[in-house]
Amino acid sequence: MALWTLFGLARGRASSAWPEGDAQAAGQHGVQGMPLVTAQTCAESCAACVAACPTDALRRVELPAAADAVPRHGIALDYGRCIACQRCVEVCPGGTLQASEDWALGTRTRADLQFDPQAAPAPLDGTALALQNAIARRFRHSLHIRHVDAGSCNGCESELQALMNPFYNLHRLGIFFTASPRAADLLLVTGTVTEPMRAPLRAAWEAMPEPKWVMAMGACAISGGMAREGYAGGSGLQELIPVDVYLPGCAPNPAAIMHALLLLLGRSEQHLHGGRSDG
Amino acid sequence: MSNMLVLHLRATDVPGNIENLLVQGGRMQMVYASSVDGRIEACYLAAPGAGKPFELWRVAVPPGGLPSMAAHVPLLGWYEREMQDLSGVGVLDHPEPYALVIERGTDPAPFFAAMDDGHYPAPHVLPEVEGDDVQELDFGPIRADVFESGQFRFFYIGERILRYHPRLFLKHRGMEKRFQGLVPDAAVVLAERVSGVGALAHALAFCQAIEDAAGIEAPPRARVWRSVLAEMERLYNHLHYLGVLADATTLKVGQAEGRLLEEQAKQLTARVCGHRLPMNVLRPGGLRRDLALPSDFVAHLGKLESASLRYLDQLEVTSSFLDRLHTTGSLPRQVAFDQGATGPVERASDLDRDLRRDHPYAAYAEHAPDVALHKDGDAYARYRVRGAELRASFVLLRHLLAHLAPGPVLAPCAVPADSIGLGWAESPRGSVYYVVHTDASGRLARVKIKSPSYSNWRVFPYTVHGTNMMDYAINEASFGSTIAGCDR
Numbered sequence: 082m083a084l085w086t087l088f089g090l091a092r093g094r095a096s097s098a099w100p101e102g103d104a105q106a107a108g109q110h111g112v113q114g115m116p117l118v119t120a121q122t123c124a125e126s127c128a129a130c131v132a133a134c135p136t137d138a139l140r141r142v143e144l145p146a147a148a149d150a151v152p153r154h155g156i157a158l159d160y161g162r163c164i165a166c167q168r169c170v171e172v173c174p175g176g177t178l179q180a181s182e183d184w185a186l187g188t189r190t191r192a193d194l195q196f197d198p199q200a201a202p203a204p205l206d207g208t209a210l211a212l213q214n215a216i217a218r219r220f221r222h223s224l225h226i227r228h229v230d231a232g233s234c235n236g237c238e239s240e241l242q243a244l245m246n247p248f249y250n251l252h253r254l255g256i257f258f259t260a261s262p263r264a265a266d267l268l269l270v271t272g273t274v275t276e277p278m279r280a281p282l283r284a285a286w287e288a289m290p291e292p293k294w295v296m297a298m299g300a301c302a303i304s305g306g307m308a309r310e311g312y313a314g315g316s317g318l319q320e321l322i323p324v325d326v327y328l329p330g331c332a333p334n335p336a337a338i339m340h341a342l343l344l345l346l347g348r349s350e351q352h353l354h355g356g357r358s359d360g
Numbered sequence: 361m362s363n364m365l366v367l368h369l370r371a372t373d374v375p376g377n378i379e380n381l382l383v384q385g386g387r388m389q390m391v392y393a394s395s396v397d398g399r400i401e402a403c404y405l406a407a408p409g410a411g412k413p414f415e416l417w418r419v420a421v422p423p424g425g426l427p428s429m430a431a432h433v434p435l436l437g438w439y440e441r442e443m444q445d446l447s448g449v450g451v452l453d454h455p456e457p458y459a460l461v462i463e464r465g466t467d468p469a470p471f472f473a474a475m476d477d478g479h480y481p482a483p484h485v486l487p488e489v490e491g492d493d494v495q496e497l498d499f500g501p502i503r504a505d506v507f508e509s510g511q512f513r514f515f516y517i518g519e520r521i522l523r524y525h526p527r528l529f530l531k532h533r534g535m536e537k538r539f540q541g542l543v544p545d546a547a548v549v550l551a552e553r554v555s556g557v558g559a560l561a562h563a564l565a566f567c568q569a570i571e572d573a574a575g576i577e578a579p580p581r582a583r584v585w586r587s588v589l590a591e592m593e594r595l596y597n598h599l600h601y602l603g604v605l606a607d608a609t610t611l612k613v614g615q616a617e618g619r620l621l622e623e624q625a626k627q628l629t630a631r632v633c634g635h636r637l638p639m640n641v642l643r644p645g646g647l648r649r650d651l652a653l654p655s656d657f658v659a660h661l662g663k664l665e666s667a668s669l670r671y672l673d674q675l676e677v678t679s680s681f682l683d684r685l686h687t688t689g690s691l692p693r694q695v696a697f698d699q700g701a702t703g704p705v706e707r708a709s710d711l712d713r714d715l716r717r718d719h720p721y722a723a724y725a726e727h728a729p730d731v732a733l734h735k736d737g738d739a740y741a742r743y744r745v746r747g748a749e750l751r752a753s754f755v756l757l758r759h760l761l762a763h764l765a766p767g768p769v770l771a772p773c774a775v776p777a778d779s780i781g782l783g784w785a786e787s788p789r790g791s792v793y794y795v796v797h798t799d800a801s802g803r804l805a806r807v808k809i810k811s812p813s814y815s816n817w818r819v820f821p822y823t824v825h826g827t828n829m830m831d832y833a834i835n836e837a838s839f840g841s842t843i844a845g846c847d848r
Contacts, residue, residue, distance in 0.1 A: 084674070084677075084678070085611065085613040085614060085674070085678070086613065088613060088617070088674055089613040089616065089617070092617070092620075095620050108623070108627055109627075109630065109636075110627070110630070110631055111630045111631040111632070111633075111634055111654075112630045112634065112635065112636065113634040113635060113640065133546065135546055135549050135550065164549065164553075165640075166549040166639070166640050167640050167648075168546070168549065171648065171649075227502075228505075228506045229502050229509070230502075230507070230508050230509045230531070231509070231531075232509075232530075232531045232533055233508070233531070233556070233844060234553045234554060234555060234556035234844045235508055235555060235556045235557050235842045235843070235844035235845070236553070236556020236557065236559070236637050237556070238506055238507070238508055238556075239556060239557050239600075239637060240636070240637075241506045242506050242600075242619075243619070243622070243623055243626070245506075245619065246603075246616070246619035246620055246622065246623045247616050247619065247620045247623075248620060248623045248624075249623075258505060258506060260504035260505070272509075272531065273533055275530065275531055275532060275533060277501075277529075277530040277532075278501065278509060278530055278531065281501050281502055281509070281530075285502055306553075307535075307538065307549070307550055307553045308533035308534065308535060308538065308553075311533065311534040311537060311538060312462075312470035312534050312537065313462070313470075313532050313533050313534035315533060331553070331639075332556060332637065334636055
């Protein structure tokens with residue numbers, strides 16, 4: 082064993098400083114982000130992106146006619162359904178949909194994942210935020226997570242397991258995975274929630290002591306993802322258990338997961354409000 | 361369509377054809393149900409051997425049901441039960457006649473609900489073991505740490521496991537049915553999400569099946585990129601495997617090193633294709649977009665290679681690690697063949713098969729891998745084979761990257777109506793096959809997926825019965841199967 086101790090020591094420090102440090106520290110160089118809707122109006126009769134979207138994350142919305150009385154429409158985008166497959170960006174003829182490098186898009190409400198060209202984002206509810214932060218401060222220094230796979234493709238697990246590697250080294254932030262739901266503060270759910278996994282998921286949630294939180298990780302857990310509403314079940318956590326943090330993506334990368342966990346603890350800022358990223 | 365011959369057989373011809381195939385050194389791959397003009401037919405995929413075309417035997421299901429072949433070809437047992445559960449095909453005289461994938465009772469089968477009149481409900485039976493002092497342990501479906509969901513039932517006395525029964529398919533998402541009605545281009549993202557850690561291999565097998573149906577081939581540059589990404593996927597998966605195996609033997613620094621190297625492989629993958637788990641890259645006909653090789657990519661890959669080789673060397677001299685692997689979870693060659701083991705698991709039991717060499721695709725005809733084999737069939741052999749494959753992947757990547765000539769990355773790929781195609785890939789966990797059937801409008805009518813973890817989970821219990829509790833976690837890690845890939 083002494084050999085391995087030396088081996089490890091000789092390796093030096095491998096951990097990133099993320100969320101501190103520059104973009105390099107996140108380790109996500111080159112990673113595609115979520116698409117952005119850049120302009121409000123699209124070419125008449127074009128719905129190429131809506132047809133191309135495999136998860137119905139996009140829909141056409143009619144906009145009020147302008148002075149020339151020509152009817153117009155725009156595109157609404159639900160990041161809670163988006164799997165960032167980039168198909169909409171590829172088929173968009175007018176450049177309305179653009180690729181981005183935005184991936185740290187965890188939010189505290191489902192509504193914040195929904196972009197609508199007409200609706201301005203709701204103003205922040207200061208009282209709710211203050212209350213959430215007050216609760217969050219109780220866990221400020223430590224968070225214990227019980228993960229439940231409720232029907233994933235294993236992509237989310239692969240990225241969750243990566244949090245424990247020396248690069249992200251989640252423990253340095255005081256965040257740990259725990260075996261027992263009775264010792265957990267947060268239930269972190271991945272997968273579309275298949276019929277046979279509903280009861281075990283519910284049992285894990287009920288076994289957790291109050292106060293408890295739930296995080297829906299990935300498009301599957303938020304909305305059902307690619308496997309939604311099939312014969313095998315699956316529309317995510319909707320109407321099943323209350324969710325405190327939504328993390329869109331497919332699969333969300335480890336830095337994005339850390340951002341969402343820290344958001345829950347009041348230790349990071351939410352970037353997405355009403356479907357609009359503040360960069 | 362040149363990847364396989366399609367033969368129309370009667371159900372009574374199947375046993376004789378199977379006999380011939382086995383005598384000539386071939387192997388059955390799977391059987392699934394499809395529908396033609398309102399009738400259900402069973403489609404058997406047979407692999408006559410290296411270099412020979414695959415065969416699809418299409419058999420009209422006789423009234424009353426299909427005779428089970430599981431007693432002759434055990435690996436077909438799960439496929440037959442799945443046909444019964446999902447397609448409502450009655451299977452006669454099955455040695456294990458109970459439900460496998462879903463328990464639908466007398467509800468119509470999801471695939472052919474409209475035309476299914478018999479429904480063939482399968483009883484829900486779990487094998488019971490009774491006797492003085494026999495204890496029963498149900499483990500899962502939610503397990504400690506970050507794991508996929510699956511339930512495992514042990515009947516044991518003290519340390520000794522008498523009988524082991526995994527209860528899988530709790531995560532069954534009905535992915536194959538999701539393909540129905542999609543245009544092939546749109547279905548690639550679905551194939552990528554069947555098994556996230558095999559995204560590239562699944563997308564590749566699917567795209568090649570579509571290309572087979574269309575009778576086209578991807579351009580050379582696209583084929584080299586496909587092999588590059590497939591080997592990048594193998595790198596991060598095998599490094600992950602080594603880290604998990606080190607963890608199972610409580611070698612903590614070894615675990616950390618494996619996971620760190622896996623992370624570096626994922627980051628390199630993202631730099632070259634935009635996704636850590638190489639998704640959103642392939643499309644029938646080639647690639648969705650041309651990729652550029654970052655200027656420092658080869659240098660980073662070289663560093664990862666030397667660190668990986670140092671890591672493998674260090675594991676190989678760690679007796680506490682090796683002691684736990686030798687003789688653990690022994691899988692004899694014959695059992696591996698009969699039950700359908702694939703990938704590193706079968707090669708560790710001395711079955712010399714690798715689709716990259718035996719049926720080259722992408723750029724593997726020009727760049728064939730060295731195929732690693734081992735005779736012992738235990739956890740040590742499985743670890744050695746994966747280690748050797750990791751080394752071989754680095755060598756292969758260097759060759760591939762040196763042959764990345766400029767050129768187009770997409771060929772026109774028009775899929776004919778009412779066509780069939782077969783595609784395959786050797787994923788990090790073994791063989792992936794996709795058979796695609798298109799309808800009158802060229803959309804997908806039926807897509808059947810043969811995934812490696814489905815094969816290897818079928819095999820795994822044979823290495824657990826009669827062993828001891830202490831070795832279980834190490835044995836499971838030494839298989840390195842995913843549950844999503846199995847459950848689909």
